[in-house]
Amino acid sequence: MSTAPMLSVDNIGKSFRGLRAVNAVTFQVPRGDIVALIGPNGAGKTTTFNLIAGALPLSDGRVMLDGRDVTGLGQARICREGVGRTFQIVKPFAGLSVVENVMVGALRYDGGDVAKARAASLDILNLLELGDKASLPAQTLTLPDRKRLEVARALATRPKLLLLDEVMAGLRPVECDRMVAILQGLNRETGLTILLIEHVMRAVMALSDHVVVLHHGEKIAEGTPSEVTSHPKVLECYLGEEHA
Numbered sequence: 615m616s617t618a619p620m621l622s623v624d625n626i627g628k629s630f631r632g633l634r635a636v637n638a639v640t641f642q643v644p645r646g647d648i649v650a651l652i653g654p655n656g657a658g659k660t661t662t663f664n665l666i667a668g669a670l671p672l673s674d675g676r677v678m679l680d681g682r683d684v685t686g687l688g689q690a691r692i693c694r695e696g697v698g699r700t701f702q703i704v705k706p707f708a709g710l711s712v713v714e715n716v717m718v719g720a721l722r723y724d725g726g727d728v729a730k731a732r733a734a735s736l737d738i739l740n741l742l743e744l745g746d747k748a749s750l751p752a753q754t755l756t757l758p759d760r761k762r763l764e765v766a767r768a769l770a771t772r773p774k775l776l777l778l779d780e781v782m783a784g785l786r787p788v789e790c791d792r793m794v795a796i797l798q799g800l801n802r803e804t805g806l807t808i809l810l811i812e813h814v815m816r817a818v819m820a821l822s823d824h825v826v827v828l829h830h831g832e833k834i835a836e837g838t839p840s841e842v843t844s845h846p847k848v849l850e851c852y853l854g855e856e857h858a
């Protein structure tokens with residue numbers, strides 16, 4: 615097994631017509647760890663995800679996945695290399711059942727074998743505590759269930775690195791704690807490496823081995839959750855008001 619970090623981003627940057635959305639950002643996600651990417655609105659977090667996932671071409675820098683240079687590979691190729699992701703706005707295929715939504719991704723992995731994809735999808739739904747809702751139409755799910763379905767769909771392609779974009783947003787504390795427990799279980803039992811964008815600090819504190827803080831497209835701090843939440847720059851730019 616490679617000893618390289620699962621993900622290594624080296625001086626990555628992205629400009630949108632003169633706006634520097636991400637500037638010289640460098641960080642690593644060690645294999646099997648949970649790392650959080652935090653920062654105020656517009657800090658460049660989702661753009662960073664898009665650069666890692668190949669959804670946007672990089673303006674500068676390099677992305678290494680599991681020791682392999684994946685810079686410039688497109689989204690489909692990076693997904694095949696082992697990166698799964700969720701999106702901020704959860705949009706299941708409304709006309710499909712819960713399990714069929716997961717099968718859309720699983721079928722690709724299972725080479726079109728429907729029975730195999732269904733069995734694998736049901737296993738994933740059980741991990742996400744959605745097994746009993748497998749046959750329901752996806753559009754009937756509540757927000758917390760839709761959030762977990764979004765994670766299940768991302769897992770369908772068997773990623774080694776899972777990118778989660780604000781999966782706690784809109785959840786009540788009790789549902790947030792449930793999602794935290796599920797993600798901790800996944801990480802512990804399958805060794806899945808997770809990079810998450812999150813504003814809900816309760817979840818960041820409970821889940822993360824390491825936290826990277828962005829502001830105006832630049833990394834302003836990184837460290838353990840307690841290190842970053844007491845970092846003067848992070849308090850000034852992001853957490854100050856909430857903690858005041």
Ligand SMILES: Nc1ncnc2c1ncn2[C@@H]1O[C@H](COP(=O)(O)OP(=O)(O)OP(=O)(O)O)[C@@H](O)[C@H]1O
Pocket residue numbers: 630633635653654655656657658659660661662
């Ligand atoms: N496709 C685009 N074209 C032009 N500007 C963009 C594009 N995508 C993002 N931006 C700009 O880049 C900056 C970073 O945006 P980004 O969505 O990455 O921030 P974020 O940290 O994810 O914010 P939030 O917490 O609100 O989701 C913002 O100023 C945003 O308006």
